[in-house]
Amino acid sequence: MGVVSSGGKMVLTKKLTKSQRCGAALIVSMIFVLVFSSLGLALFSMASANVQIASNQHKVNRAFASAESGMQVTRYWLSRVLIPASTPSSDYLSAIIDAVQNDLAANNISNLVVNNDGSIPTVTLDSATGQTFSGRIQISAGSPQIVQAFATGSCGGITRTIRVNYNIQPYEHPIFNFGLATKGPLDFPGNPTFAAVNSNWEADVYVESLNNPLALCVIGNTNFDGDVNIGNPAGTANFGGDVLIAGDHGQAAIDNHVHIGADPVDFPVPMADHFRQYTTGEVIDSTTDLSKGITVTNAVIRAGTNPYFAGSVIVKGVLFVEWPNQVTFGRNVNLQGIIVADGDVNNPATNSLTFVGNFDTDPFPPDPQFDVMRHETGASIIAPGFRATFGGNFSALDGVMAVSGVHFSGNASAVVKGTILSYSESPAVVEGNASLTFDRLHTTKIPAGFDTHRELDYDPGSYSMVH
Numbered sequence: 241m242g243v244v245s246s247g248g249k250m251v252l253t254k255k256l257t258k259s260q261r262c263g264a265a266l267i268v269s270m271i272f273v274l275v276f277s278s279l280g281l282a283l284f285s286m287a288s289a290n291v292q293i294a295s296n297q298h299k300v301n302r303a304f305a306s307a308e309s310g311m312q313v314t315r316y317w318l319s320r321v322l323i324p325a326s327t328p329s330s331d332y333l334s335a336i337i338d339a340v341q342n343d344l345a346a347n348n349i350s351n352l353v354v355n356n357d358g359s360i361p362t363v364t365l366d367s368a369t370g371q372t373f374s375g376r377i378q379i380s381a382g383s384p385q386i387v388q389a390f391a392t393g394s395c396g397g398i399t400r401t402i403r404v405n406y407n408i409q410p411y412e413h414p415i416f417n418f419g420l421a422t423k424g425p426l427d428f429p430g431n432p433t434f435a436a437v438n439s440n441w442e443a444d445v446y447v448e449s450l451n452n453p454l455a456l457c458v459i460g461n462t463n464f465d466g467d468v469n470i471g472n473p474a475g476t477a478n479f480g481g482d483v484l485i486a487g488d489h490g491q492a493a494i495d496n497h498v499h500i501g502a503d504p505v506d507f508p509v510p511m512a513d514h515f516r517q518y519t520t521g522e523v524i525d526s527t528t529d530l531s532k533g534i535t536v537t538n539a540v541i542r543a544g545t546n547p548y549f550a551g552s553v554i555v556k557g558v559l560f561v562e563w564p565n566q567v568t569f570g571r572n573v574n575l576q577g578i579i580v581a582d583g584d585v586n587n588p589a590t591n592s593l594t595f596v597g598n599f600d601t602d603p604f605p606p607d608p609q610f611d612v613m614r615h616e617t618g619a620s621i622i623a624p625g626f627r628a629t630f631g632g633n634f635s636a637l638d639g640v641m642a643v644s645g646v647h648f649s650g651n652a653s654a655v656v657k658g659t660i661l662s663y664s665e666s667p668a669v670v671e672g673n674a675s676l677t678f679d680r681l682h683t684t685k686i687p688a689g690f691d692t693h694r695e696l697d698y699d700p701g702s703y704s705m706v707h
Contacts, residue, residue, distance in 0.1 A: 299396040302371050306393025307402045309365055310373030313352065314389050315404075315698060317343060318377075322411055322693040329384040332408060333358060336377065336387065336696070362394075371395045380405065387696055390706065405702035410686050411693040413508045415661060416640070419466060419678035421446040422662040423507055424645075430672045431460035431481070437655075437679040440465045440486050446505055449475050451665055456498075458483075464497070466678075473501035507663055510622045510642055510689035512582040518558040518613050533571070541565060552597070555579060556605050557613060563625060564590045572597040572632070575620060576605050577613075578639075578688065583625020585644055585663045591626040593643070599630055600654075601638040618684025624663055640687040648674055657683055 320343055323335040340354050353361050360375035372394045380386035387406040392399055415421050419434065419442055426447045436442040443466030449455035455475035456468060461482045468477065468485070477498050485493035521538035524530075525545050533551035536559055541547060543562035552571040561567055561581035573595055583591045601620045604610040620639040621628065627645035634652040637660070645664035652674040659680075662668045 299398045300400065302369060302395035303393045303398045303400040306365055306371045306373045306395060307391045307400045308393070310360075310363070310375050310391035310393060311389065311402050311404060313363075313373075314360070314375055314377070314391055317352075317354075318387070318389065318406060318696045319698070321696050325410070325691050325693055327694065332384060332387070332694075333377070333379045340377075369395060385409075399707075401706040403702070403704050403706050405699045406696035407699055408694050409697050410691050411695040412685050413506065413690060413692075415446070415505050415507060416659050416683075416685070416687065416690075417441070417444065418446045418469075418505075418659055419443045419656065419676070419680065420660045420668075421448075421505065421507070422646075422664070422668040423448045423450075424662065424665045425449045425452045425454060425667040426456050427667045427669045428458040428460070428462075428671075428674070429669070430674065431463075432458065432670055433463040433673075433675040434465060435463075435675070435677045436465040437677060438681040440467075442466065442678040442680040443676075445469065446471065446502065447475070448472065448504070448507075452667075454478060460673075462493075467497045467499060469499045469502035471502055471504050475500055507661070508690055508692055509585050509624050509663075510619075511692060512580050512622060512624065512689065514689060515558050515560060515578065515580040515616075515622070519560045521557070541567060557610055561593070561623070561626070565626075566590070566592045566594075568592075568594040568596065569599075570596050573599045575599070575601040575638075576603065577610075578616065578619055579621045579623065580689070581621075581623035581626040583623065583644070585624040587625065591623075591644075592629065593621070593623055593626050594629045595632060595634075597632040599632065599634050600636040602636075603638065616688035618658060618687030619689050620658065622689045627664065639684070640690070642689075648672075652676060655679055658687065 317340050321336055321339045323339060327335050337354055337356060337358055344352060352363055358377040362372045362374045365371040365373060374392050376390040378388050380388050385408045387408060388403060389406065390401055390403050392401040434443040443464060445466060446469045447455045448471040450472050453472065453474050453476055455470040455472055456477040459480045462479055462484060464485045470477065483490055483493045485497040488496050518538050519540045522536050523540050523542060524547060525542040530547055530549050534549065535554040535556065538557040539559050541561045543564060546566045548568045548570060550570050553569055553573050555575045555577055557577045559579045563581065563583040581593065604614055618639045620637050621641040621643060623643045625644050628643040629647045630650055630652065632650045634648060634650065634654045636654050637656045637658060640658040640661060642661040644662065645666050646660065646662050646668045648670045651672065652670060655677045657679050
């Protein structure tokens with residue numbers, strides 16, 4: 241105890257001992273220990289939570305990546321699907337599944353399975369990380385023309401599912417990207433000119449020539465706007481005169497624009513029987529008088545008639561030629577529609593269409609009776625199994641000409657709004673100073689008679705995360 245004077249009064253004070261001071265410090269220290277321990281535990285808990293969140297996010301990313309991988313795999317196999325155009329929409333799913341199953345089997349793919357109901361069982365992507373995907377293919381409930389594909393990716397118990405749509409639509413055959421395409425060689429005894437109206441690609445040429453190494457032979461001077469694509473990897477091109485291709489001269493033109501071993505292109509056979517529905521007019525047989533000019537409307541030439549048209553001919557609508565037949569047009573032909581010949585593409589020897597005089601084409605006549613066929617656009621001569629010979633002036637072709645062999649011996653100076661297509665292994669021959677100008681920028685993508693298949697067109701705008 242102590243005594244302190246304050247204002248004349250005596251005040252007693254208590255003096256702390258050393259042990260009492262130590263006790264207070266200990267309490268304060270313990271408080272700080274508790275505070276920092278709690279803070280440490282909180283930080284540890286936060287760190288652990290962050291690690292767990294990071295781990296979960298990593299699994300989410302891997303699950304999403306697995307779903308993406310599954311969708312890309314599914315997209316690849318669906319992009320290869322072609323189904324016949326005659327397939328009813330109710331059978332689209334089974335046709336698609338059959339096509340994928342057959343494609344997988346043909347390529348010895350065993351780790352990817354598509355079940356008959358469209359489900360895709362689990363596929364392991366990375367066993368170390370546990371990444372897998374599964375999927376499903378189905379027809380949209382809202383439209384039979386839409387296929388939906390689902391891909392579910394998984395990692396560590398976390399899943400993510402992606403959905404995309406495919407539109408079922410007509411298949412555009414790549415062969416119609418060329419101005420002229422032939423399975424056999426292409427011979428030019430004269431000085432050919434292939435010009436393009438809008439862009440050089442319109443006059444591109446494809447020559448398959450798998451059975452003849454001399455794919456292209458030009459005796460005179462060459463003037464092509466488009467490239468020459470030769471399918472035979474051992475094929476050659478022989479140029480006898482000056483070479484001008486797509487603006488390049490000489491060897492530079494050959495090096496830059498003649499492509500040996502080009503990607504193979506399918507030669508689709510059209511559906512000739514499709515046009516029989518329009519043949520409601522004349523029937524031409526051995527009793528028909530063909531000694532003078534004639535106009536035929538939605539007519540049929542009976543098999544074995546072998547007619548010779550002595551006068552000029554105007555064809556309105558569809559002229560359907562049965563086989564076998566050797567048809568000769570001795571004078572001029574004006575085609576206001578389509579000539580269709582139903583022949584055997586593998587046996588064209590006995591079938592022919594010969595045009596001795598001038599040949600040109602026009603659209604269907606404006607008469608109402610042709611309205612029913614007016615949508616049949618993009619084709620002028622559909623004659624697989626028939627060889628076509630043009631001896632006069634070939635001045636206009638308003639759509640695809642698909643024949644088994646072609647020979648131009650007159651003055652071919654025509655504007656071609658389509659593709660000249662030959663199925664024959666024999667050479668396609670263009671004699672004289674032929675000049676063909678290709679105007680195909682606005683041509684029909686799927687010419688009449690060639691709507692043969694359906695494909696699945698990926699719709700990027702439909703991409704969505706389901707969960």
